Amino acid sequence: MAGVKDYSNSSVARNREQIEYHVREILKLIGEDVKREGLLETPARVTRMYEEIFAGYEVDPRDVLGVTFDEQHEELVIVKDIVYYSQCEHHMAPFFGKAHIGYIPSGKIAGLSKLARLVEAVTRRLQVQERITSQIADILEEKLEPHGVMVVVEGEHLCMCSRGVKKPGSKTVTSAVRGQFRNSSTLRSEFLSLIKE
Numbered sequence: 328m329a330g331v332k333d334y335s336n337s338s339v340a341r342n343r344e345q346i347e348y349h350v351r352e353i354l355k356l357i358g359e360d361v362k363r364e365g366l367l368e369t370p371a372r373v374t375r376m377y378e379e380i381f382a383g384y385e386v387d388p389r390d391v392l393g394v395t396f397d398e399q400h401e402e403l404v405i406v407k408d409i410v411y412y413s414q415c416e417h418h419m420a421p422f423f424g425k426a427h428i429g430y431i432p433s434g435k436i437a438g439l440s441k442l443a444r445l446v447e448a449v450t451r452r453l454q455v456q457e458r459i460t461s462q463i464a465d466i467l468e469e470k471l472e473p474h475g476v477m478v479v480v481e482g483e484h485l486c487m488c489s490r491g492v493k494k495p496g497s498k499t500v501t502s503a504v505r506g507q508f509r510n511s512s513t514l515r516s517e518f519l520s521l522i523k524e
């Protein structure tokens with residue numbers, strides 16, 4: 328995972344003992360024997376996992392885009408297949424998939440790896456897929472002031488969310504459009520066909 332790597336002073340790290348304690352309590356409350364061998368290290372493992380999957384809380388997603396200036400390029404830029412892993416805020420269950428970002432610069436551009444960092448900062452926390460999609464679009468719009476932005480997020484949810492019981496393997500697709508993408512079906516189609524290739 329690029330970017331958000333130092334967890335030593337994260338909220339999870341600072342509260343490690345308490346989190347381990349409460350995970351152990353939940354294990355007891357669901358009827359488990361916390362002394363059996365397979366579970367001895369589970370509270371510590373869950374806490375270490377939380378450090379990584381909740382690392383997004385340690386950064387402000389609005390700060391991760393290194394914006395540079397490039398007056399030349401005003402054509403569609405697409406970064407597709409950015410893999411993310413997030414946690415549904417309704418069930419604390421994983422959902423994951425790919426994010427695709429397209430924008431038309433108007434003088435400001437962002438490094439391609441910075442777009443992946445933005446996705447990471449937004450997804451490594453309790454989330455819903457719809458908000459991930461709109462937050463990415465809104466931050467790009469605010470920081471790059473592009474002519475237009477389109478974000479498509481695909482997700483497979485390991486919970487039965489408010490949309491009802493889903494079959495394994497089914498995907499939820501969300502999109503957000505800003506600026507020129509709103510008014511141009513040609514532009515939206517171009518983006519969609521390019522991310523499918």
Ligand SMILES: [Zn+2]
Binds near residue numbers: 415
């Ligand atoms: Zn859920």
